[in-house]
Amino acid sequence: MTLNKLLAVLSPLAVLTASCGPAASGENAGDRPFTVRAIGRFDHPWAIAIDAPTGIALVTEQPGKLVLRLPDGRTAPVPGTPRVDYGGQGGLGDVIFAPQGGTAGPTLDGRVIYLSWAEAGAGDKRGAAVGRGKLACTGPLSCRIDTLSVIWRQVPKVSGRGHYSHRLAFSPDGRFLFVSSGERQKFTPAQALDTNLGKIVRLLPDGTAAPGNPFADRPAPANQIWSYGHRNVLGLAFDAAGQLWGLEHGPAGGDELNRIEPGKNYGWPLVSGGDNYDGPPIPRHPTRPDLAAPALEWNPVIAPGDMMIYSGTRFLAWRGQMLIAGLKTQAMIRVSLHGTTAREEARYPFPNRLRDIIEAPDGAIWLLEDGPDARLLRLTPAAN
Template sequence: MKTKLFAALSPLALLAASCHATAAGDSSAPAPSVGQAFAVKSLATLDEPWAMALLPGGTSALITEKAGKIWLVDLINGAKVPVGGAPTVDYGGQGGLGDVALAPDFATSKVIYLTWVEAGPRDTRGAVLGRATLDPAAPQPGLEGLTMIWRQSPKVTGRGHFSHRIAFSPDGKFLFLSSGERQKFTPAQDLSNNLGKVLRLNRDGTPAAGNPFEARGGTAREIWSYGHRNLLGLQFDAAGQLWDLEHGPAGGDELNLVKPGQNYGWPLVSDGDHYDGKAIPRNKTRPDLAQPAISWNPVIAPGDFIFYSGRMWPEWKGHALIAALGSEGLVRVRIDGEKGIEEARYPLGARIREIREAPDGALLLLEDGEGGRLLRLTRK
């Protein structure tokens, strides 16, 4: 069933939207327009969907649910087929089954990658990365030969900030992985562990040669950048540059251009403060640290994001389209060199966890939480 989202907002609603428009540290950011009309089709309903990977041809997708299920979903009629062989996950809080990504040579290798949370000793846990083969055309599709190839280290207590997003380099040789600091703050600045980092790995999960800290040995050989908090988006743009999207504390969500060896500041600086109100020095007080392309205060609480191709909305070509949990819709950011400029917000009335682009330029979204819908957005 198709519905419409219209640009009819009351003056009060427009004022409320503009109150959330200013990017922290960038007072010149324009107030976003709101209420862009989309044609919206609901394709399927899932429970706590987290990630989505489109299969070749773009007519079906693999979708993970946080509690541990994987579905093969028809993007034409919404039919769902369970995928067997999913790993056992440590489910709770922000933890469970996470990202899913196709190997760059999936068409021939049938290899997919998954992230999930596993339990450790003494009430600890951590994210892991695994790979398996999958034949989506099989009568009863299932993962074959699932092998764990990477772990967060060390495992720690708590159930937050796993991050575990996957991105392949444009040449297909390397796997980049986000690893959150697990709400423990200081590990993000410590190069002896892989928490609070962006990692550059070979496709078998081993550290890639030429990483900036490989001379230190050990876990440091994995690290591409550090000083990150909770990175729920990791994407390459059309120019081959890597960007991350991460949650700040009470304020300070960030979009970052990720460069090798750079320190992104957490928990030394942020454009937000601690939840108990304790102040954190702002990013601009430390010009020696990497600065965000754009930050938000109040937060948008981002899910994932994409760089849009421009197929259906040519005027958005190259823009970052962000699935927003907190602001319940999409946030569109124009990239100007190494800076981001918020252009618009599109309220959808639900927390949006995931976004992908269909081959025709339509947008595929996953709502967050129980009963989260798979939506297809097209131009009105």
Template sequence: MTHFPQFAATLALAIGLASCGNAASVDTQPVSSPTVTDPAPFDGDFAIEEIGSYAEPWAVAVIPGTEIVVVTEKAGGLKGYDAASGKALFFTGAPRVDYGGQGGMGDVAFLPSEAGAPLSGRAIYLSWVEAGENNTRGAVVGRGTLSCEDHQTCAIEGLEVIWRQDKVTGRGHYSHRIAFSPDGQHIFVASGERQKMEPAQDTTNNLGSIVRLDLDGTPASDNPLAGQDGASVDIWSWGHRNILGLAFDAQGRLWDMEHGPRGGDELNLVRQGENYGWPRVSDGMHYDGTPIPNHDTSDAYARPAITWTPVIAPGSMIFYRGALFPGMQGDALIAGLSSNAIIRVEIDGERAREVARYPMGARIRGVTEGPDGALWVIEDGEGGRLLRLTPG
């Protein structure tokens, strides 16, 4: 086990050092000071246990009610680690993926409502990229059932595609993150705008949107565009760019974390039927330097809770619920790619502020929480490590 010194998560640090000397955070509206209720908040010192390395890991999840951590690998396939036994877990029956650019295997998710069920027979949800006609491709979500005949092998049986992203050319901005609603009745899927920009403002397609489905993949009957001629009835919100973080907070509210263009990464409180403005507004600019009107120049679109320029390049995100890291409860923890860090954001009502940044020395693709409150983290790229973080 390696002790990895970090920076203290205090308000004075967040203000005085501008997020530990990396990318500064820019609030898009006034925020209040955080309320510290824990007499000994987490001081930023992690003890880091290296579990193993993976081929371009993309997503990390813990099977509810177990200590089994599952990692997807971008070129295809899943691998697991059982923290209770210290043994690897192997999965068969994963789908064939269209690998290249930003595409390949994506997210993995399990129903929280099945936390007490045997491993065999549980539902498993996966997202990946599939090829279409005429050099097109798009993300899909599939649902299967686990069949685990022994303690180290599980087959994915009956895997069936239940949702498809509209297919276009290119290999970027698939997004395809998965989140279940707190009531366990719906699945939310992030659908990126595939680097095409304008489709995010066109609700006749499902690009640049967050979609809301029943657990079998059917569009929820009370979605905001239901009954509108020509509309994609799976849409919950639109005007999004490239969503790589999607999570519900303790109040049951959905938040997303989006990559901006040159600047303007943003954390959004996602509301039913809202338009988030891309590419009409952004706190960043186009890669060729062409300006984009800032969010505060228009009242026509929902505004982010916080934006970052320079960017943090987010991976996945969670809202921390455990007690292992004092004072973190309710905070968003965001995996940072170009920022090589875990970014901690405090939520105050509908407002947000970065309160700490924990340098990790590598691009961080994903973060999730274990049943004991420990953090499970995956690094990005070939040989990316799976790490277990506890207080140092």
């Protein structure tokens, strides 16, 4: 039987598995050691954060709305969000809670949050911004953002509506805020140290450049840079050892998982595991051993939405492993980390694109679908 005839008789799930890149060891990609339950719906959601003491979640919706979700499933809008430039890949982006501050009462009153978004500028130009604000709550479903102020911006603002990145992550000790800054589909800024495009930056909680950065002795924005040569980093997470990982969209092929180290150049657009969309090839990583090579790369791409490193007890076999929300692949992808390298272990297909993934305080896994009327899904271990 020819390969084409064989594929024609395979189930849709098998075809999806066959088309999603290198074969994974461990579980078969069709095995689902979990049950899935929908626990909410949102309009073009982009990110979710959960306050561990209260179990209350915040969800950003790209058109500009921040939604509060109580543990019982009730939701309410949170006024005070910034004006966003919605379109293309732009809009309201990430949301995280400050590591410290505020109370652990029944509401989020007094909690400090960070938001990222696409911000319009003059002359049909735009760029990502990060803001910090404090929540003021008069009841469980009655919160607003007080005193939201911009603490960081991409410079310069440029044309187009792609590759903002603007993922946020605090270091495990809570001292430093890391921001992924995409190269805005402009290629060469990723290699230039006089711009913060195509970089991962390390800031103090107030948005100023952190002391001890690799280029701290240079004028801003070089003094913000932690690493460079990035294309579009949509996942940032620290492992249990305090190592930062970045998950990055490549061009036509070449999505990357990188172990992020200070001062290193990750190669874009000088090298890649893929090629330009219009055809011209890009040199591969081995041609430039002076540049940092990825710990893992995918071709075909997985088009990641976000990722997290699991630390809970519900899925004990997955502790310390990375779970990725796949957009194009419509799958949750599980990756094991091994020092400076990584290995894909399994893929679990879903019916829709997946935008974000987070661990809930009880160890369950929450997945956000992408697009209009997107579901929030809760994953718990399947019954034996």
